[in-house]
Amino acid sequence: MKILKPAISPQQAAN
Amino acid sequence: MKTKRWLPSRFxxxxxADNGELILYNSYTGAIATFTPEEKPIILSALKREGVSGELSDTLLPLVDSGFLVPDDVDEDARARFLHQSLHRTDTMHLIVMPTEACNFRCTYCYQTFPRGNMNPEVQEGLKQFIAQKANSLQHLSISWFGGEPMLAFDIIGELSESILETTAKHNINYSAEMTTNGYFLTLEKFRALLNWHVRRFMITIDGMKEFHDARRFLTGGGGTFDTIIGNLKAIKAEIDKDEDFEIYIRINFDEDNLDNVKPFIDYLADLFGNDRRFQTFCRPVGRWGGEHDGDLPICDHRVAETKIWEFTEYGMDKGLPMSSIVESAIMPTGSVCYAAKPHSFVIGANGQLYKCTCSLNEDFNHVGRLLPDGSMDIDYDKVAFWVTGGEDKDANCQACFFRPACQGNHCPLYRVRTGKRPCTFEKKKIKQVLRLIWKQNQIQEAEQLETIERS
Incomplete structure (x- = not known):
């Protein structure tokens, strides 16, 4: 598995 | 003890990928990952409806971290609702500012009516005061300079930017700015000033080669604009430091009239700006956006449009012009929620009128308040509620959709209210194609980085 985009949290998403 | 069970996320x-790899994406976590042809059958088996039970292998464990597999007791509906609530955090603000509502262009498909010119001095003062008063509670502030043509009010942008930069520096606020401009007045000198004012992203529309562009994006007196815009962009490319951080999205609006000219135009752009990652393409079909010529516009059939967007985008990538970073950010969690649907976002007109939406400036339901000279806002919260509370919570189809965390059913509340239809994004409709293009862009960037390392 190669990660192109890491997971982010809802808080990070809402910035 | 109950055996642990994992299910594939509904998001x-x-x-x-072109090389046979599997690409996996989750709209709640924003994770995108690829798997080799050897890993693929194991992954696909784990993602079957019944999921997997017991201890996870080393191959499957990362699927949990990325959100592709979720524990069987997780309520993903609650996750989506919580994500929606997270937009109500009060430490971020996005303001779309119209330093003028006038424009020097009269584009055939434009929906604006240009009712007034520059922002009044008392509104400018009100905006400075508003931000200063909010500063204590803010961590993130983003400003979109919009209009009209914002560069007609370049001095006002400077005046406001200096004040905002002072306030945000003093309160340690993360400040970013962008601009939607026709590019006509974007001279080298002014571009440098804008960079100093932290304007780092620019959307500039060019609709094809000169004869095509000038036939639809012309001056108020009818004159052509192509040569001036291209001249400005060439100067920016030639004179601005190669390490300077900015992005210019060259937006190409296409319809039946210029459809066959888009690829030749991309060839032309690639000759000028190819292999400079800061110059990116953003292709969109012309729509009936509310302008006086709507009935005469030769808009594409929606199936043609939805295919051509990505065909043109990939054509550009193959020529060394990257896909706009807007596309990747649009599939991130909350990334396709319209500013009109976000609680802490307002459009500020040149006369202090507050709106939620930039595309229905003359509609009463969009006149949500007024910015006063003392920096306070007089807001009609019932009107704001109309924009902010629609979407997924009232639409069962949206609730069941894999893309729900990215758009929350609110990609375009205006489209929903005008047509009664669901405003699904172009990215969602062609998600397989978009994921493949993101993978491809990643490959191109890696090859470029490798080449740079080898050269040095």
Whole structure:
């Protein structure tokens, strides 16, 4: 598995 | 003790890369990952409806971290609702500012009516005061300079920017700015000033080669604009430091009239700006956006449009012009929620009128308040509620959709209210294609980085 985009949290998403 | 069971997330989407790898994406976590042809059958088996039970292998464990597999007791509906609530955090603000509502262009498909000119001095003062008063509670502030043509009010942008930069520096606020401009007045000198004012992203529309562009994006007196815009962009490319951080999205609006000219135009752009990652393409079909010529516009059939967007985008990538970073950010969690649907976002007109939406400036339901000279806002919260509370919570189809965390059913509240239809994004409709293009862009960037390392 190669990660192109890491997971982010809802808080990070809402910035 | 109950055996642990893992289920595939309902927010997953998958695609296949050109080299046969599996691409997996989750709209709640924003994770995108690829798997080799050897890993692929193991992954696909784990993502079957019944999921997997017991201890996870080393191959499957990362699927949990990325959100592709979720524990069987997780309520993903609650996750989506919580994500929606997270937009109500009060430490971020996005303001779309119209330093003028006038424009020097009269584009055939434009929906604006240009009712007034520059922002009044008392509104400018009100905006400075508003931000200063909010500063104590803010961590993130983003400003979109919009209009009209914002560069007609360049001095006002400077005046406001200096004040905002002072306030945000003093309160340690993360400040970013962008601009939607026709590019006509974007001279080298002014571009440098804008960079100093932290304007780092620019959307500039060019609709094809000179004869095509000038036939639809012309001056108020009818004169052409192509040569001036291209001249400005060439100067920026030639004179601005190669390490300077900015992005210019060259937006190409296409319809039946210029459809066959888009690829030749991309060839032309690639000759000028290819292999400079800061110059990116953003292709969109012309729509009936509310302008006086709507009935005469030769808009594309929606199936043609939805295919051509990505065909043109990939054509540009193959020529060394990257896909706009807007596309990747649009599939991130909350990334396709319109500013009109966000609680802490307002459009500020030149006369202090507050709106939620930039595309229905003359509609009463969009006149949500007024910015006063003392920096206070007089807001009609019932009107704001109309924009902010629609979407997924009232639409069962949206609730069941894999893309729900990215758009929350609110990609375009205006489209929903005007047509009664669901405002699904172009990215969602062609998610397999978009994931493949993101993978491809990643490959191109890696090859470029490798080349740079080898050269040095």
């Amino acid at each position: 997953n989407a998958m695609s296949q």
